[in-house]
Amino acid sequence: MYELYVSPSGDDAWPGTPGRPLATLARARDLARDLARGLVRAPASESASESAPDPARDPGPDPARDPGPDPARDPARGAPVVVHLLPGVHRLTETFELTEADSGVTYRGGDGGETVVSGGRRITGWHERDGIWLAEVGDLETRGLHVGGRRAGRAAIDGLPGNAVRTATGYVTDSAEPLGWGNPADVEFVLRGVYPWTEARLGVAAVEADGDSTVVTMARPAFGWAVELYNSVVPWEGGGESYGPGLPTRVENGRGFLTEPGTFVLDTSRPGRHVLRYRPRPGEEPGRTEAVASVLETLVRVAGARDVAFEGVTFADATWLRPNRPEGFLHYHGTGYYDGGPIEKVSFGEGAWVTVPADASTIPANVVFEDAVRATVEGCRFTRLGATALRFSGGADVLVRGNVFEGVCGGGLTVTGTRGAGIENNLVRDIGLEYSGSPGVAVSGGEECTIARNQVNDVPHCGIVVGPGRSTRVLRNLVFDTLKVLADGGGIYLSGPQGGSHEDGAVIRGNVVRDTLTPYNFALYTDYGAAWVTVEGNAVQRADNTAVLHVSPPLENVVLRGNIWDAAPVGWEDPPPGVTVEGDVIAADEADFASRAAGVVALAGLEAGYAHLRDGRAAS
Known part of the structure; x- marks a missing residue:
């Protein structure tokens, strides 16, 4: 493993050692490319032959996530590279771009202080x-x-x-x-x-x-x-x-x-x-x-790279200027907005209808991963951002773990079309400050994505959103104080087909959803043709409505099993043909709810090793 060091007080003419660090991420990226291909010699004190790996910082591959060497990977690549971003503010004047040529590099901050990558x-x-x-x-x-x-x-x-x-x-x-x-x-x-x-x-x-x-x-x-x-x-x-x-x-x-x-x-x-x-x-x-x-609109873009990681970095001070244009921001739902083109009329029974965009554009993200494989974002903080904080599109086997998303004008995290995304033990709060439809976490169009043990709170609309996909798991999250601004959503909201059977459908299990605030909400909301969904062992409290069973298009192959509600879902007495209810409980009062839900509450939200996130510290 090679190591390079970057400091805001460094110099790009220096070799990138701890005592003579580089000044910019761009120079570190370019030097890392050359190191990985053996085109230059590593700084003498940092060569892999002279410094043994530190198992506390580099524990080696995780067999559960790392399938081993990729035969399609460039065989000329040498050892992986760690770029240490030393504490301070690393100001970007242009987007930091990483491509397939930058595979195998970890950007690690937080050595003794906060490392900020700023577009301000x-x-x-x-x-x-x-x-x-x-x-x-x-x-x-x-x-x-x-x-x-x-x-x-x-x-x-x-x-x-x-x-x-x-x-x-x-x-x-x-x-x-x-x-x-x-x-x-x-x-x-x-x-x-x-x-x-x-x-x-x-x-x-x-x-x-x-x-x-x-x-x-x-x-x-x-x-x-x-x-x-x-x-x-x-x-x-x-x-x-x-x-x-x-x-x-x-x-x-x-x-x-x-x-x-x-x-x-x-x-x-x-x-x-x-x-x-x-x-x-x-x-x-x-x-x-x-x-x-805030000046830059995109801080970091990773396109087509493999095995790229960001650890212990604060991403801050980015904007989004689209609403300033004559086209404005014609918001429709979530992160979607109208940018011209056909408009459709959608009917939903009893003479009700609404006009909607035939195609919607999406609020962009300030940190973007496109078609990345085995990418990791861990122990980072996303704040002072003007759009969605972090977005993955395409790619496979990505991990987003132990991060803080707060003080963001758009959503926290969006994942679309990705296979095998793990979203674990993140804290998402105080987002949607300027674009109130923005969800805390949104996943759509992917396969085998898991959203587990996150805390999502104080958001203007939905907490966790799941669009059409396959084998999505929403497990043991704590979601509260959602729908603080806009209505008609849920603490956890799911829509569309989720697979072809219960084996590869969506599972919503062991979550705690409470204090869904704005009237006209459904705390745990399966909507708009949701199909092949198992809603099991969740606890829902203090909402305008806990859930709804009759929607348009109707629910199909949705099973509610062993959930604990403090009030009956809408349509509870007469479930539609596509919904099965098995062993759900309506608590008699608050004390009864607390007793029945205690086991679910104890296991929902951040695990003990991530409790420090609530203090706003992403890296321990």
Whole structure:
């Protein structure tokens, strides 16, 4: 095994030894490629022949996960390489790209302190005016700012002032307040609850006076798309008819909104001379309190590599700029949003219908693995991120274990089309800060994926989402305080066909789901044609509804066995033909529930060796 060292205070002209470390991840990557192929000699003190492996740090292959040498792997590759990322902030100015040529390399941080891989830019040159900090930031575009290590929210107001109505081009109000918002093109409308599970973001194009009224013209194509997309009829109590977007529930990033400490506005009215404005919290001082704006949209991309690992690294300070564009963010469900194209009308009984995208785009991730094989992300922390934190697509035999996902604008972890993913003992909390439909963990389109012993809490919509797949296992997770913002979801939500029999179907076993908050929820929710699913030995408490058995399309070959509920699922007395209920228990009261569920509760959530994650420390 070869070892290289990288430090923020290093030098890329140095050899990469502990005393003379490299300065950048890119130089370490390039040198690791050459080392693995024997094109250069290892630094003398780090050669594999002069330093024995440390079994505490390199325990060797795990036969349960490592099938042995890959015959398709380049036979010219030599020993694996460990790149030690020494404590400090490793700032990236471009995406760190790894390909098949970088197979067999481990990037390891946390030796005596926190190792941060950051896509941020420190903001300097502040001056103060009327209690507001101002800094000219060139052509900077960002949606994220952290000051003194704490998130600064985008300055906002609740709703559109005055008596407002929607028009063919936007909105009109009898209030003159919008005329003082600042640069109209910087302002964004948030429309929460367009559908109960949906929150859209639309940009403003112009704000103008028209007699005693103020006309707000919205950016296109986003506004036109919203009129076409958001239409529904729900003809029962609590429903109604809705056509197009309603009034905004929140308006963000207007210069006139800077009233709350800890909020900021980015003013782009002068091209190339953007101005960042920030109202400080008590005790913060310009020039002494560090301010970091998120700049990169993708921190790391791993494409087609094998046996790549990241251990003990904090990934931070990335953004996602798509909602700033004229296309806006036409959210539909989860991480999906509309980006133009056909719209379909979906009926779901009793004259109810809703229009939806025929094809949805997906919120991207700030750390991306594509078609990776035997990749590992362990003991890492994902924070101060502007999209989904981590995404795997394709590939096989990946492990995501012992990580913390928190302070993320999108979802925590998404896995699509992967065979053999293990998602174990992770803590996911306080995510979806800007995109409220985002789930904590989402898996879809894969085979033999296991989501086990994770804790997911304080999320705006679903905790764990399972889409169509085969042989998915959701085991002994602790999920609570979900659906804090949007409705119609579950602490654990599963939809679509899950296999061809119960042998290769989905299993949801031994989970604890409690405190599913927003009304119109089903804590443990099998939905939309779910088939070949076993829901067994779970404990569900304190939800608007514990579960539902009648959905459209109907459930098929779904077995509920030995679950403990504090209230009967909807349709309990008359299960549909596709649902079998065997030995489930409805607790008489809270004490009865606690007694019956004690064994399930004791085994759900993080194992003892990962309790430190609750303190926000990913690496022990």
